[in-house]
Amino acid sequence: xxxxxxxxxxxxxxxxxxxxxxxxxxxxxxxxxxxxxxxxxxxxxxxxxxxxxxxxxxxxxxxxxxxxx
Numbered sequence: 001x002x003x004x005x006x007x008x009x010x011x012x013x014x015x016x017x018x019x020x021x022x023x024x025x026x027x028x029x030x031x032x033x034x035x036x037x038x039x040x041x042x043x044x045x046x047x048x049x050x051x052x053x054x055x056x057x058x059x060x061x062x063x064x065x066x067x068x069x
Contacts, residue, residue, distance in 0.1 A: 009063055017056040024048045 031041035
């Protein structure tokens with residue numbers, strides 16, 4: 001069990017979320033670097049980040065439900 005009381009799967013979910021945020025940032029930075037309007041790149045980044053947060057929260061909630069049984 002992880003220190004937060006959840007099984008080790010929570011750490012895997014957290015790591016996957018962190019990797020997704022890194023990838024979103026890389027895409028954002030590359031878009032700005034290559035001349036895409038920053039506003040357009042920022043909108044796409046924010047949309048991806050909100051989606052990643054929702055999925056992360058849903059995955060953690062599902063994990064909690066499987067451990068409460």
